[in-house]
Every structure is written in structure tokens, then in C-alpha cells.
Amino acid sequence: MRPGIGDLTEPRQPKGTEPSEAELIERAKLGDAEAFQGLYDKHKRRVYSLCLRMTANTAEAEDLAQEAFLQLYRKIATFRGESAFSTWLHRLSVNVVLMHLRKKSLPVVSLEETTQGTEEDSPKRDFGADDVALAGSIDRMQLQRAVESLPPGYRMIFVLHDIEGYEHNEIAKIAGCSIGNSKSQLHKARMKLRDLLKMNRAEEAGKTRAG
Amino acid sequence: MNCVELQQSLAEVEDGSSLEQRAHLRACPACSALVNELNLIVAAAGELQAAEEPSPRVWNSIEFALRQEGLIRPQRPLVPSFSARWGAARWLVPMAAMLLLALGIYVRRESLPNQMAQQASVAVPAANSSDLNDADLMQEVVDNEPAMKTQYAENLRQVNESIRDAQGVVDESPNDEDARRSLMDAYQQKSMLFQMAMDRSLP
Numbered sequence: 001m002r003p004g005i006g007d008l009t010e011p012r013q014p015k016g017t018e019p020s021e022a023e024l025i026e027r028a029k030l031g032d033a034e035a036f037q038g039l040y041d042k043h044k045r046r047v048y049s050l051c052l053r054m055t056a057n058t059a060e061a062e063d064l065a066q067e068a069f070l071q072l073y074r075k076i077a078t079f080r081g082e083s084a085f086s087t088w089l090h091r092l093s094v095n096v097v098l099m100h101l102r103k104k105s106l107p108v109v110s111l112e113e114t115t116q117g118t119e120e121d122s123p124k125r126d127f128g129a130d131d132v133a134l135a136g137s138i139d140r141m142q143l144q145r146a147v148e149s150l151p152p153g154y155r156m157i158f159v160l161h162d163i164e165g166y167e168h169n170e171i172a173k174i175a176g177c178s179i180g181n182s183k184s185q186l187h188k189a190r191m192k193l194r195d196l197l198k199m200n201r202a203e204e205a206g207k208t209r210a211g
Numbered sequence: 212m213n214c215v216e217l218q219q220s221l222a223e224v225e226d227g228s229s230l231e232q233r234a235h236l237r238a239c240p241a242c243s244a245l246v247n248e249l250n251l252i253v254a255a256a257g258e259l260q261a262a263e264e265p266s267p268r269v270w271n272s273i274e275f276a277l278r279q280e281g282l283i284r285p286q287r288p289l290v291p292s293f294s295a296r297w298g299a300a301r302w303l304v305p306m307a308a309m310l311l312l313a314l315g316i317y318v319r320r321e322s323l324p325n326q327m328a329q330q331a332s333v334a335v336p337a338a339n340s341s342d343l344n345d346a347d348l349m350q351e352v353v354d355n356e357p358a359m360k361t362q363y364a365e366n367l368r369q370v371n372e373s374i375r376d377a378q379g380v381v382d383e384s385p386n387d388e389d390a391r392r393s394l395m396d397a398y399q400q401k402s403m404l405f406q407m408a409m410d411r412s413l414p
Binding site: 137 | 248256257263268284
């Protein structure tokens with residue numbers, strides 16, 4: 001089962017070897033440096049991976065992860081525990097990334113969605129005919145590279161839905177688009193990824209034959 | 212439903228499980244392969260979650276900012292243990308930094324404006340004398356947290372640069388309040404850097 005957005009923490013250590021998250025939060029509210037670091041260690045991979053997937057840039061992802069944690073720590077005194085801490089942090093991280101993308105004037109949702117679709121996006125009749133098949137499993141690194149190659153709008157929807165587990169209604173709220181738009185973008189993102197992965201496999205097959 | 216309609220319908224029913232979709236998929240190997248491949252992509256996507264580790268630079272910068280903003284408060288043990296190598300000298304490094312800072316504050320706040328130029332020039336060797344302790348700081352980092360060496364070296368370089376720049380402005384315009392404040396900030400940052408290194412080295 002894939003983890004949803006309510007389960008965002010790093011794999012847990014055996015009980016008794018480290019303080020609970022609630023304890024870390026209370027200590028962080030008092031300015032305890034170790035508690036801040038403990039919370040960071042628990043969530044850093046998830047937050048950084050999210051930033052990296054959405055920006056496809058290591059330096060930007062590090063800056064954004066840093067900004068997300070700083071915003072979190074500045075507000076931690078107001079955390080009352082009504083919602084899961086990880087959900088709070090995750091939503092905050094998404095907002096930090098979206099603000100960054102907007103500042104860079106990158107479309108959070110592709111503008112082409114406002115039209116009826118372009119020729120490129122129209123369904124193709126010949127799909128799967130002479131293509132390389134994506135049989136078996138998909139290599140994680142290849143998929144990662146393909147996700148990085150997606151246009152920013154497609155990439156954001158794909159990351160939020162298929163990687164991070166957000167629902168379309170949540171994405172629509174976050175990105176400020178319609179639910180239908182989110183669904184349509186996701187489908188196009190997956191189709192684009194399929195093309196990219198196939199091209200990659202075809203290139204590799206060509207190299208093997210040449211070698 | 213034809214192939215084009217099926218592909219369009221996948222945006223709404225992603226896994227091809229509606230009655231119409233299933234009817235088409237049974238009769239069309241190409242569309243069936245398409246749906247299988249999209250499902251493979253969705254399954255593989257979950258593995259990308261939380262897969263990457265940020266560099267140590269990220270936490271170091273966060274910690275630095277938290278200390279600057281006063282969100283982290285020092286919580287020292289009452290009786291700290293000392294390493295055999297450093298002994299009591301372990302405390303001299305942050306103390307020297309704090310003394311330097313206190314001296315800087317005293318000199319700049321208490322002096323008359325027309326004496327600033329002379330005192331500012333005296334402060335140059337003070338800043339340089341603090342450089343003598345930079346090696347101690349780096350040694351401490353190397354001993355206790357070698358992974359942070361590069362980041363500390365960079366922070367130290369930046370803060371020394373800030374001190375030099377601010378000192379230069381103060382030398383040129385001794386009555387410039389902003390310049391004096393910048394110099395104090397730079398000294399405070401350096402003091403904080405020493406403090407961070409010493410906190411890390413405590414057991």
C-alpha cells in the first residue's frame with residue numbers, strides 16, 4: 001500500500017530509542033536545539049524529495065526545504081496538534097514550492113488546459129503499435145529523470161497526486177484550478193511520462209544493438 | 212467506445228475499470244497495453260516518495276538562521292565534560308569571541324564620534340586577532356563533526372568578509388550609524404558561529 005499524506009515521516013526507530021514527535025514539538029517550542037534537529041531528521045527526506053521533484057533542481061530544492069523548515073519552526077509555537085504535524089509541514093512545504101514557482105513565473109497549471117487541447121495533446125491512434133513496450137517494472141532512476149523532464153505544470157500535478165498521494169479536490173484547492181483540470185493534467189502527465197520512458201528504452205535498445 | 216474515446220476517458224476513470232472501458236480493452240490489445248503501462252507508472256511513482264537525502268548544508272543553514280532569530284536557546288549541561296585534548300582551553304574559544312564582541316560593543320557605544328576613526332583603526336587588529344582563533348574553530352569542527360567542515364569554513368569566510376567590509380565602511384565614515392550596526396551584526400554572527408561549534412562539541 002502506498003503511503004498517503006497522513007504518513008509522511010521517516011521510517012521509525014525502535015520504540016524507546018528516541019523521543020516521540022509530540023515530545024520533540026513541545027521541546028522545540030521551548031527552543032531546544034536537539035528537538036529542532038530531531039524534527040528535521042524525521043521529515044527532511046520527505047520535504048526535500050517533494051521540493052526536488054517539483055523543481056527538478058537540487059540547489060532550489062535545498063533552499064526551498066530550508067525555507068519550509070524555517071517557516072515551520074517560526075510557527076511551531078502556534079501548533080496545537082489539531083492536525084497531524086506531518087500533514088501541516090507537508091502542506092506548508094507545498095505552499096513554499098508553489099510560491100517559488102509563481103515567483104519564477106512558471107505556470108503552476110499549464111495554460112493549454114484553458115483551450116480544447118492542442119494537436120500534440122490529442123489522443124493518438126497509433127499508440128502502442130510499433131513502440132517499445134514498458135513491460136515489467138520501471139526503473140526508479142529512469143522514472144525520476146522522466147519526471148524531471150516534464151513541463152512544470154504537468155510535473156506538479158503528477159508529483160502531488162501520484163507521488164505524494166493528494167486527491168484531485170485537494171490539488172485543485174492548492175493549485176487554484178478545477179478538479180477536471182487536475183484530472184486532465186494528470187492524465188497528460190502520465191502519457192508524457194510513458195512517451196519519455198519508451199524513448200529512453202528505445203535509445204538503450206539501440207545502444208545495445210550498436211554495441 | 213473507440214481508441215480515441217478510451218484514451219480521453221482515462222482522465223476521468225484512470226484505471227480503465229468502467230464497463231465501457233473494459234469492453235473496449237477486451238477487444239483492443241493496444242489500448243490494453245496502454246492502460247497496463249500507465250498503471251506501471253503509477254505504481255512506480257510511489258517509490259519516488261522520500262527517496263532523496265538533503266545535504267548537511269541544509270540543516271546547518273537552518274540551525275544558523277534559528278540561532279540568529281533567537282528561536283534556539285542555549286541549553287548547556289551544568290557540568291560539561293571536557294575532552295582530554297582541549298581541557299579548559301575548550302572554553303577559551305567562545306569566550307574570546309564573546310569578549311571580542313563585548314569589547315566591540317563597548318568601544319562603539321561609549322566612544323565620542325570624533326574619536327571613532329582612531330578607535331576603528333584599533334579595531335582592525337582586534338578583528339585580525341580573532342582570525343587567530345579561526346583555526347581553533349575549524350579544528351574543533353574537524354574533531355567533532357568532520358562532515359560540517361566545508362560549511363563551517365564557508366560560513367567563517369563569509370562572516371570574516373562581512374567584518375572586513377563593515378570595518379572598512381566604519382573606517383571611512385565613523386559617524387555612520389548603519390555601518391556601525393552592520394559591524395556589530397557581523398561580530399555577533401561570528402560569535403554565534405563559535406557558539407554553534409562549541410554546542411556541537413559538548414557531550
